Amino acid sequence: MKPLQPDTLIRNPTGVPIVASVVVNCHARRLWNMVGQFTSFDVFIPALSHIETIGNGIGALRTKFFRDGNRVVEQLNSRDEHAMHMTWTTIYNTLGVARLWAAINVDALGDKCSRVTWTIIAEPVDTTQVGFEQFVQGFANSALDNVRRLLG
Template sequence: MPVAFLARFIAIHVSDHGWRLTGQEQRTAKGYVYLKQIDLSEQQRNFLVQQFEPDTLVRNPVGNPVVASVTVKSDARSVWNVVGDFAGFATFIPALAHIEMTGEGVRSVRKKLFKDGNVVIEQLNTHDDQAMAMTWSLLYTSLNIGNLWAVMQVVPDGDNQSQATWTIIGQPHTGSKEDVPAFEAFLQGFADDAMKNVQALFNG
């Protein structure tokens, strides 16, 4: 729950329930009042928990895996240095204007800005340099995409050759079941084009 909203909620219920707030500090910023160090009884805390339960809009998607895989004429480590760079997808996705990063490593967030004006914001869930695999989830996008999860992985495939695979599971934000095939075709085309660009970077 946003701090400002919680503060207003508590302030409203103080008079209704005769709550006594001790050690509180109030300050106004951008029109909001923040309350700090609120001393609530167990009964009062339980009341708040009953009124507001933890929630989130980010959930694991339900859908068919979309898989784009290419054979690359290069060692796996060199390929991983490209596709395993969470901040570097513009290298093989020319539709990207640029990427803005917040933080580093797991839990970092990237904001992908596309040349057509669309925006995609994603969070890095895992990043294993030894296994050459990483996963991430969608937080926000201007596109018609609801929940989305993806994994990028590179594995050796013979002498000086490797397999790079991008797997996506997603679902549209709006629409019916009849729209799912077109949505998955969109994801497939996007991922296929990106991985073909990876292949071209090394295969020439």
């Protein structure tokens, strides 16, 4: 019998990045303080009822609880407070997403103007699913439009 070898189910997705971006009339640090908090996406995504986290910093896990009963577990891969960007990976979900990697970053466009960009690369469980990219794009667009309403 062959000895067990290291393995993992976590693999980066492949595909075309889905990008959502909005310009907000506020200081970049204020924008980052909203979208750059891994544990607080429920502040700007109304579909979330709450978030529970395990751990702090890189490697922390968050479980996003959706109002419709769905759940998503994600791990924080990187976060740079000074550069205002972070990345994470979905490791479990009930939404039909096989793999998902995401990044969010904030850029200052002036003293009271900034841009948030959310990049997502995702693969559906059902590769024949129609409208998956449009669903992901719509979700990200809606979340960032809400950020602009809350801060703009």
